[in-house]
Amino acid sequence: MFLxxxxxxxxxxxxxxxxxxxTVSLSVLSLLIGVVLGFAFGIIRAGRNRTxxxxxxxxxxxxxxxxxxxxxxxxxxxLPVTGIELSAFTSGVxxxxxxxxxxxxxxxxxxxxAVPTGQSEAAAASGMTRAQQMRHVVxxxxxxxxxxSLVGQFVLLxxxxxxxxxxxxxxLTRAGWVMVQSIPNGLLVxxxxxxxxxxxxxxxxxxxxxxxxxxxxxxx
Amino acid sequence: MIEFSNLNKWFGALHVLSDINLSVAKGEVVVxxxxxxxxxxxxxxxxxxLEPFQKxxxxxxxxxxxxxxxxLRDLRMEVxxxxxxxxxxxxxxxxxxxxxxxxxxxxxxxxDAEERGRALLAKVGLGxxxxxxxxxxxxxxxxxxxxxxxLAMQPKIMLFDxxxxxxxxxxxxEVLDVMVSLAREGMTMMxxxxxxxxxxxxxxxxxxMDRGAIVEMASPETFFTAPKNDRxxxxxxxxxxx
Ligand SMILES: Nc1ncnc2c1ncn2[C@@H]1O[C@H](COP(=O)(O)OP(=O)(O)O)[C@@H](O)[C@H]1O
Ligand SMILES: [Mg+2]
Numbered sequence: 030m031f032l033x034x035x036x037x038x039x040x041x042x043x044x045x046x047x048x049x050x051x052t053v054s055l056s057v058l059s060l061l062i063g064v065v066l067g068f069a070f071g072i073i074r075a076g077r078n079r080t081x082x083x084x085x086x087x088x089x090x091x092x093x094x095x096x097x098x099x100x101x102x103x104x105x106x107x108l109p110v111t112g113i114e115l116s117a118f119t120s121g122v123x124x125x126x127x128x129x130x131x132x133x134x135x136x137x138x139x140x141x142x143a144v145p146t147g148q149s150e151a152a153a154a155s156g157m158t159r160a161q162q163m164r165h166v167v168x169x170x171x172x173x174x175x176x177x178s179l180v181g182q183f184v185l186l187x188x189x190x191x192x193x194x195x196x197x198x199x200x201l202t203r204a205g206w207v208m209v210q211s212i213p214n215g216l217l218v219x220x221x222x223x224x225x226x227x228x229x230x231x232x233x234x235x236x237x238x239x240x241x242x243x244x245x246x247x248x249x
Numbered sequence: 250m251i252e253f254s255n256l257n258k259w260f261g262a263l264h265v266l267s268d269i270n271l272s273v274a275k276g277e278v279v280v281x282x283x284x285x286x287x288x289x290x291x292x293x294x295x296x297x298x299l300e301p302f303q304k305x306x307x308x309x310x311x312x313x314x315x316x317x318x319x320x321l322r323d324l325r326m327e328v329x330x331x332x333x334x335x336x337x338x339x340x341x342x343x344x345x346x347x348x349x350x351x352x353x354x355x356x357x358x359x360x361d362a363e364e365r366g367r368a369l370l371a372k373v374g375l376g377x378x379x380x381x382x383x384x385x386x387x388x389x390x391x392x393x394x395x396x397x398x399x400l401a402m403q404p405k406i407m408l409f410d411x412x413x414x415x416x417x418x419x420x421x422x423e424v425l426d427v428m429v430s431l432a433r434e435g436m437t438m439m440x441x442x443x444x445x446x447x448x449x450x451x452x453x454x455x456x457x458m459d460r461g462a463i464v465e466m467a468s469p470e471t472f473f474t475a476p477k478n479d480r481x482x483x484x485x486x487x488x489x490x491x
Binding site: 145147148150151152153154155156157158161165166169170173 | 297299318322323325326328329330332334336337338339340349350353354395398399402
């Protein structure tokens with residue numbers, strides 16, 4: 030019985046593979062955009078223009094404080110009302126990049142604030158512009174400080190990408206739904222789906238743990 | 250070279266610098282001392298614009314402070330600053346610390362900057378430590394890298410804020426030696442320090458500050474042998490004891 034079901038799951042491997050491909054491409058694209066945008070957010074959030082920082086803080090808190098599913102719905106169902114037609118994939122990427130940028134931005138801002146002020150003072154004293162101080166002195170140190178939390182955040186975001194199945198994208202989670210229609214063993218099907226998520230995320234978890242350890246050894 | 254005129258600064262309600270009048274000539278070495286919290290750091294941090302001030306004027310190398318960011322940057326290229334806590338860039342090697350500003354601010358080629366950087370590190374006695382990261386260096390070595398880093402911009406003025414007070418006693422002299430030779434080469438320097446031996450050796454003038462004001466200003470001989478002010482005498486008796 031079990032072996033028969035396993036055999037049928039294997040018959041569904043193209044769907045499973047499609048789901049994996051969708052989850053990976055959605056995550057990679059969104060995380061790339063999210064990182065770029067998130068660094069911009071972080072620099073503004075830790076920056077000298079406090080008004081701008083607070084305004085952005087309000088925006089960020091809104092997206093950190095509302096369910097991701099709701100955000101996906103807003104992009105997919107509500108933006109079209111204003112005349113912007115978006116495919117499910119584009120909607121997913123937009124919603125996910127945006128929420129990624131919000132979380133990453135706060136992490137980056139905390140890293141920037143954790144770099145001692147003496148560092149930017151030394152850089153300023155040598156005649157560097159604010160941008161140069163940020164690029165050559167502050168950001169490299171901030172990145173080192175926050176890399177473990179950033180990678181941890183990536184894992185959370187990849188897992189959250191399962192929400193996009195709600196707007197019809199055939200991602201890993203939806204592939205599970207499709208399979209479970211004809212294979213009445215939820216435990217087996219979603220066990221395999223879960224394992225696939227784990228295989229996607231584990232390298233990141235591993236890297237982050239390695240880096241945390243390396244970080245401690247350089248501090249000592 | 251440096252001209253304070255009636256400079257005043259407040260941190261909120263705290264009057265940290267009151268009516269500072271001081272001029273430092275080219276090639277002069279001025280030592281600033283005084284009790285903790287008297288405003289010494291704030292005074293020299295004004296000279297390269299690390300601290301803004303509210304009243305009075307300050308002209309450094311012909312530039313009036315309080316102007317645009319761009320003019321401030323131009324000025325900072327000519328004014329080196331050495332911090333009590335070194336503030337080396339921990340993610341860069343000694344040589345990279347020294348070449349960063351020459352490459353990105355002075356726009357030197359990497360080759361030229363490294364040549365200059367190697368020569369300076371050798372000059373401060375660290376020819377064999379160029380590839381080391383700050384955490385692999387002792388405090389005295391780090392501070393010498395910091396001095397080389399400032400000198401790499403070929404400044405006209407060097408400011409030192411208690412450069413030896415974070416150091417273990419046995420490392421103080423290696424840093425002071427570098428500063429003495431710099432002074433003898435004719436560098437214009439303002440040095441906040443309690444190292445009175447250094448003051449005796451190379452200072453042209455010694456300034457005593459208390460509660461944000463310059464209380465006494467004299468040549469080292471007069472300053473140490475015949476201080477006029479009671480507070481100066483009091484301070485000297487404490488500092489010279491050890
Ligand atoms: N950023 C700051 N904000 C508020 N007060 C400050 C700040 N920096 C220094 N002060 C105060 O200004 C006074 C002078 O400080 P400082 O110039 O560092 O003295 P010193 O270097 O002689 O020890 C002290 O009372 C100090 O507490
Ligand atoms: Mg001080």
